Amino acid sequence: MSVKHALLALLEQQPMYGYQLRAEFEQRTGTAWPLNVGQVYTTLTRLERDGLALAAGEDDEGHVVYRITDAGRDEVATWFTTPVARTQPPRDELAIKLALAVTVPGVDVGTVIQQQRSATMAALQDYTRLKRRAAGGPDATGATGAPGGADERADLAWSLVLDSLVFGAEAEIRWLDHCEARLRRAASEREAAGARPDEAPSPSRPEAGQPAGGSPGRSRR
Structure with missing residues (x-):
């Protein structure tokens, strides 16, 4: 900022x-x-x-x-x-955390994703309540919107900021769902290749009944 x-x-x-x-x-x-x-x-x-x-x-x-x-x-x-440059995006702590979690042994990446999703969902609900207040509608507690007499442009500015926070939280939840799906698919592929779910497949490991060199023209997935 x-x-x-x-x-x-x-x-x-x-x-x-x-x-x-x-x-x-x-x-x-x-x-x-x-x-x-x-x-x-x-x-x-x-x-x-x-x-x-x-x-x-x-x-x-x-x-x-x-x-x-x-x-x-x-x-x-x-x-x-001047447009905001995206060539050097700010460091995303969550993306860095997940990138490390999938490479550090012993980390339950699924739990990391689930906990973050719960926290982001809670934040999204808070932002939604704030939007209702800013619009003058009742929130979940029955309170009414922003007090009258506030500058209209300031209200619009705050509403735009809230929209950005809502869209960001929604995008983060979709990305977490995507990460979870990718992890499940990767685990299924490892199991299909004969490796344990927590074991990365080894290209040099022969399949059962095959010589160490494998059969010509056959690649493992």
């Missing part, structure tokens, strides 16, 4: 100090990616160093207010019009 560009986009609307920026960010994106106020001020210092923002004095309460520069506006415009 580009905190730098998110803060610049907010500063483009009006000058703000750190706590205001954090509040605005969380209002538009919910609590999906909480910001530490220290991270906000560290980023503001870097933006000022790079000439993208500058301190514009203090307000009546002593808060240092920052405003965007012309270079910062150009940076925001470039950010909004």
Whole structure:
């Protein structure tokens, strides 16, 4: 997540100090990616160093207010019009965990998948309840939606973030189902080849009744 560009986009609307920026960010994106106020001020210092923002004095309460520069506006415009690169995707902890689980002896990969699926399903249910609240409908506990008077654009922004979380959770569940099917198919193929379910097939191992070299033209699966 580009905190730098998110803060610049907010500063483009009006000058703000750190706590205001954090509040605005969380209002538009919910609590999906909480910001530490220290991270906000560290980023503001870097933006000022790079000439993208500058301190514009203090307000009546002593808060240092920052405003965007012309270079910062150009940076925001470039950010909004440049697609998010997929050439170097962020590290996916779950994908890394499963990749290692299938190669480390003694790990019950099926259990890893089942536990993750349960956790992701629970998260998906939470996101669905949040969507109902954001839409003003009753959730599972009978509570009503977001309080009236909230900015319509902020509500739309939070709704889009929720959609992203829902779609991501649904995709993760489908991928876990796919992984489970692949593991079952691989286990069946090993059994059919005469190996134990937890034993990788050996190309040099002859089938029963065959010489060590096997029969010409016959390959093992």
